[in-house]
Amino acid sequence: MKNSGKTIKNCRKKSVNLGIGEYDCNNHCIFCADGEKRKLPFPPSQKIFKMLEKWRKKTDSVLFCGPEPTINPELINFVKKAKNLGYTEIRLNSNGRLLSYFSFAKKLIESGVNEICISFHGSNKRVHEAQTRAPGSFNQTLKSCQNLSILKANHKFRWYINFTYNKMNAADIYKFLKLMLPFKGIHAINISAIMPKGRALKYFDIVVPTYSELAKRFKMAVDRLEQSAIFKKNPKKELNIKFIGIPYCLMLGYENYIGLYNELYLSFKDSRNKKSMDFSEELDQEQIKGPQCRNCRYDNTCLGVWEEYIKRKGWKEFKPVNV
Numbered sequence: 542m543k544n545s546g547k548t549i550k551n552c553r554k555k556s557v558n559l560g561i562g563e564y565d566c567n568n569h570c571i572f573c574a575d576g577e578k579r580k581l582p583f584p585p586s587q588k589i590f591k592m593l594e595k596w597r598k599k600t601d602s603v604l605f606c607g608p609e610p611t612i613n614p615e616l617i618n619f620v621k622k623a624k625n626l627g628y629t630e631i632r633l634n635s636n637g638r639l640l641s642y643f644s645f646a647k648k649l650i651e652s653g654v655n656e657i658c659i660s661f662h663g664s665n666k667r668v669h670e671a672q673t674r675a676p677g678s679f680n681q682t683l684k685s686c687q688n689l690s691i692l693k694a695n696h697k698f699r700w701y702i703n704f705t706y707n708k709m710n711a712a713d714i715y716k717f718l719k720l721m722l723p724f725k726g727i728h729a730i731n732i733s734a735i736m737p738k739g740r741a742l743k744y745f746d747i748v749v750p751t752y753s754e755l756a757k758r759f760k761m762a763v764d765r766l767e768q769s770a771i772f773k774k775n776p777k778k779e780l781n782i783k784f785i786g787i788p789y790c791l792m793l794g795y796e797n798y799i800g801l802y803n804e805l806y807l808s809f810k811d812s813r814n815k816k817s818m819d820f821s822e823e824l825d826q827e828q829i830k831g832p833q834c835r836n837c838r839y840d841n842t843c844l845g846v847w848e849e850y851i852k853r854k855g856w857k858e859f860k861p862v863n864v
Contacts, residue, residue, distance in 0.1 A: 556630065557596040559589060561619065562607035568636050569674040570662075572705055572748050575608050576740035586615045593622055602630035611639040617652050624653030632656040634703075637685030638678060646688045650696050658701040658731075659685055664716035672709050672748075686724055693726030701728050706759075706784075707735040708750040715762035718782065722766070727781075731800060732759065734786035737849040738827075745853065752846070753858040756791035759784055763795065788846055789839035790862050801844070837861035 563583050570576065593603065603623050610616055610633060623631050633649070637659040640646040649657075659682065663669030666679040673679075689700045702721055706714065714732070721730055734755055735741055741748050763782070783800025784792070792799055830845040837843070839862055846859065 555600050556602035556604045556632065557592070557600055558604045558606055559592060559619070560584070560606050561589060561613045561616065562609045563612070566608040566636070567612060567638055567675065568609070568678055570740070571672055571674060571709070571744050572707055572735055572741040573608070574736055574739040574741065583613050586618070589615070589619055590622055593619070593626055597626045597628065601628050602632070603628050604632040604634065606634045609636055611635050617648060620649065620652040620654055630656060632658070634658045634660070636660045636673070636678070637682040640685035640688060641681040643688045646685065647692060650692055650698050655698045656700070657689065657698065658703050659689070660703050660705070661686070662705055663710050664713050664720045668710050668713045690724045690726055699728040700726065702730045704730065704732050705735055706732050706755055707748045709748055711750055711755055711758050714758055715765055718762055718766060729781045729783060732782060732784045734784070736786065737847050742849060749850065751854060751858055752787060753791055756787055760795055763798065788859055789843045790837060790859055793862065831856045831859065833859070833861045838863065
């Protein structure tokens with residue numbers, strides 16, 4: 542059965558998503574949802590300006606996305622325009638490579654960006670670059686985190702990490718979290734279970750493990766972190782980590798770590814698409830529930846599982862939680 546999605550509460554305001562990059566990213570991630578799209582030029586600047594004006598009537602939140610928005614030379618001008626129009630949430634999704642240049646990161650924030658999500662997928666060069674397939678990307682992304690941590694001391698903005706959790710980095714999750722948590726000012730770490738879309742569909746057997754395996758390794762990592770020295774010294778400290786895209790039935794005892802897609806992906810309109818849909822509507826089309834889900838206590842909360850995943854791996858690992 543299809544997932545309704547209507548019972549999922551949206552914790553944040555709707556945002557207009559503006560894809561301003563070209564489909565020739567400076568990373569070549571093996572799991573990229575947009576990876577198989579043909580190369581497109583940057584959208585005309587005047588089109589973005591007009592869209593900012595149009596959508597300001599409906600929202601005061603804008604997300605500049607990509608594939609990689611920082612490679613668009615007009616990004617700073619778009620941010621300034623959004624700020625002048627009165628957008629109070631000016632958000633950026635980035636792989637962080639260009640933010641490794643301190644002056645650029647500082648200029649972005651001072652221009653009006655007040656939320657940045659950095660995509661980072663491994664605790665070391667070998668793991669991260671096996672996925673990004675871009676030499677030098679690990680050091681640059683790590684440097685961007687260092688820069689944001691420094692800038693956070695004197696500027697008001699939120700910054701996050703998004704870790705695409707897949708077969709290639711599943712064993713690395715503890716080391717990755719241990720690397721990230723000491724950064725000052727980081728708002729949250731989002732662990733996103735891989736979506737079988739785009740390149741991830743093409744390389745399905747290489748990058749898509751069972752979700753039960755991802756859940757098992759996540760729980761082990763959290764348990765180790767909670768026993769680490771940093772938490773023994775400060776037992777009231779909380780792990781600000783959210784696991785997104787994992788069914789509740791696989792996370793018994795760890796439900797407080799589950800996050801929702803609508804906390805990470807907000808959507809009204811992409812600048813390249815004449816038609817658009819709310820992200821929850823897209824989930825309705827691509828995620829499903831099985832007959833057994835009706836008997837689960839989390840039926841009205843859980844989003845279900847990607848249909849393509851079920852086609853290839855089946856329902857065996859998903860057991861309803863007794864009401």
